[in-house]
Amino acid sequence: MFEKFFFNLREKGINVSxxxxxxxxxxxxxxxxxxxTSFYYLSRSILVKHEEDFDKFDKAFxxxxxxxEVITLEQMRELFEQYPFEHxxxxxxxxxxxxxxxxxELIKKFKEQLEKxxxxxxxxxxxxxxxxxxxxxxxxxxxxxxxxFSDYHNTGSAIQIARMRKYRNYSPDKTMDIRQLQxxxxxxxxxxxxxxxxxxxxxxxxxxxxxxxxxxxxVFRKKKRNRVRLLLLMDAGGSxxxxxxxxxxxxxxxxxxxxxxxxxxxxxxxxxxxxxxIENRIPLKTxELIKKYSEExxxxxxxxxxAMAPSELMNLGGAIEYxxxxxxxxxxxxxxFRKNFPSSVWINPENPKVWDKIWTTAIIWGIFPMFHLSVExxxxxxxxxxxxxxxxx
Amino acid sequence: MKYFRGTSDYLVTPGLMEAVNAAIIxxxxxxxxxxxxxxxxxxxxxxxxxxxxxxxxxxIKSTTVAQEGLYVYDTVQRLNDARFGDRDISDxxxxxxxxxxxxxxxxxxxxxxxxxxxxxxxxxxxxxxxHELDQMDFYIPETREWIKAKHRPIVVITSNSEKELxxxxxxxxxxxxxxxxxxxxxxxIVEVHYPGLSEKLVSTAVKRFYEIRNLRxxxxxxxxxxxxxxxxxxxxxxxxxxxxxxGLPFLGVLLKKTKDVEVARRRLSSV
Numbered sequence: 142m143f144e145k146f147f148f149n150l151r152e153k154g155i156n157v158s159x160x161x162x163x164x165x166x167x168x169x170x171x172x173x174x175x176x177x178t179s180f181y182y183l184s185r186s187i188l189v190k191h192e193e194d195f196d197k198f199d200k201a202f203x204x205x206x207x208x209x210e211v212i213t214l215e216q217m218r219e220l221f222e223q224y225p226f227e228h229x230x231x232x233x234x235x236x237x238x239x240x241x242x243x244x245x246e247l248i249k250k251f252k253e254q255l256e257k258x259x260x261x262x263x264x265x266x267x268x269x270x271x272x273x274x275x276x277x278x279x280x281x282x283x284x285x286x287x288x289x290f291s292d293y294h295n296t297g298s299a300i301q302i303a304r305m306r307k308y309r310n311y312s313p314d315k316t317m318d319i320r321q322l323q324x325x326x327x328x329x330x331x332x333x334x335x336x337x338x339x340x341x342x343x344x345x346x347x348x349x350x351x352x353x354x355x356x357x358x359x360v361f362r363k364k365k366r367n368r369v370r371l372l373l374l375m376d377a378g379g380s381x382x383x384x385x386x387x388x389x390x391x392x393x394x395x396x397x398x399x400x401x402x403x404x405x406x407x408x409x410x411x412x413x414x415x416x417x418x419i420e421n422r423i424p425l426k427t428x429e430l431i432k433k434y435s436e437e438x439x440x441x442x443x444x445x446x447x448a449m450a451p452s453e454l455m456n457l458g459g460a461i462e463y464x465x466x467x468x469x470x471x472x473x474x475x476x477x478f479r480k481n482f483p484s485s486v487w488i489n490p491e492n493p494k495v496w497d498k499i500w501t502t503a504i505i506w507g508i509f510p511m512f513h514l515s516v517e518x519x520x521x522x523x524x525x526x527x528x529x530x531x532x533x534x
Numbered sequence: 535m536k537y538f539r540g541t542s543d544y545l546v547t548p549g550l551m552e553a554v555n556a557a558i559i560x561x562x563x564x565x566x567x568x569x570x571x572x573x574x575x576x577x578x579x580x581x582x583x584x585x586x587x588x589x590x591x592x593x594i595k596s597t598t599v600a601q602e603g604l605y606v607y608d609t610v611q612r613l614n615d616a617r618f619g620d621r622d623i624s625d626x627x628x629x630x631x632x633x634x635x636x637x638x639x640x641x642x643x644x645x646x647x648x649x650x651x652x653x654x655x656x657x658x659x660x661x662x663x664x665h666e667l668d669q670m671d672f673y674i675p676e677t678r679e680w681i682k683a684k685h686r687p688i689v690v691i692t693s694n695s696e697k698e699l700x701x702x703x704x705x706x707x708x709x710x711x712x713x714x715x716x717x718x719x720x721x722x723i724v725e726v727h728y729p730g731l732s733e734k735l736v737s738t739a740v741k742r743f744y745e746i747r748n749l750r751x752x753x754x755x756x757x758x759x760x761x762x763x764x765x766x767x768x769x770x771x772x773x774x775x776x777x778x779x780x781g782l783p784f785l786g787v788l789l790k791k792t793k794d795v796e797v798a799r800r801r802l803s804s805v
Contacts, residue, residue: 164560190709
């Protein structure tokens, strides 16, 4: 039963670690748990660390222990000993394999799941259909492959409802959270002394003092602060809709870590103008933008799926909007950006497996170093930017 | 082992009681979250009071770094002393000032350590404390000394969820979320603070309080301490139940924002 409890918790999206599971064992050994109620409270305190998860905990608890109003201490102890954590670990490893469904099976299971579904909305979890979970059902999830069932999504030239192996890089227990991204982004640093002189410069103080023949002279210096500058260009085109959640995560992570941030939007591809707002209403001249920020040593990150019609990338007048006639092809502007920003990367939410299969993506990949929109990808991208920091055009 | 069961003026729910005692016995930090005004910080003081222990408080600010909690080496003082020759500067130990965590570990007896508002600090801050909170020891290279806790301090950490805390840190904590008290609990809290008030007055005031609190447009919801202040004013000014139930006397005690006062008046005032 306790093994079941463990898995029920994980199924509901509470990633109980073995450390925590062992702490619960210890609590039992210490005699902290003397009745079922205290078991409820204590296991919650030890296993759940976010109040948002309490509801999931309750569901798992009910599911595990329904019909068992009272469990004696002996029964509890027995059950715990029956399922030591190594055992659980082993089963867990087996369970992970389960996410490799093939498409047909996926759709079948999806239908079954829909029929069983209760009416409550689900956020998180890895069985039910809802948002942000680790189940292969629903949107913005992180299972190995996912199925998207919102019909308003315009996924461009890609498969309409199901995308095979879309989230392959995410193991079910490794969802991307904003914190991991923030940590990755905060490696992007340029420490420059700034502000009031408030930090004691010990070396200079000792040197000055000995020059003074032992008379102490305190030397203070300015504290170093992070003055890294970043220009962020985001694709707000329709083909990006399925990734809106991921892009939002990245954007808020960047915004919270980088003070000197400038961000602009484009639609599918960059032409003469780039936009201050997501609706593409307030235009700015692309060439001026390049000039201004490259002179001020900005890093550049472009976020986009790089998938478009070949004509959009290569031709004059190929812009997606019928009323817009671009005099220079998109490729020209991308090359201009790359030339002027040695420290620039392209971050692509699309699965890296398909990058060389999509014609335009392959070309843009040849212009910019391209990284995947995942924790690892962003880490690599930041490493690249740091390496190129301060490189002159 | 003495168990914590709340104090005469601090009521705890069964869940909180279990969590506190588990933290003490398992020697794990207790992480407490909850709405402002639910008594997170007060909890640490009350644990110290109930178990008759000293409390050491570490208030976290955005600039706080983990090292400050352990010790600070006052080089400036030492340089100054070298200049004026007041003290024997060869004894570095007198320039090592233990921080709150350092003091808690070095203490001869078990203390309560409150790390208040840990989410104010930089993202990596909680991770920098992992070793010290796990092993309850640290090394001072300047004096080649190990500080090792004779008695693991009872560590209470509060957070207002301004930032996400790292998973590695969370795994080591016992967690409790202090929920906002329900009306029944609230009446008990009022009784603890103002014993002997008329039951009818307390019920009416508490009911009115929740009506105001449940207005969705409010920017800052009133908390327990504001209710207690309000009741005190109502009693002192001899406001009767009818006025409380129908009007909004002394609303400014409950609501601090002009916009909120307007909202409450518009929505709840029948006078």
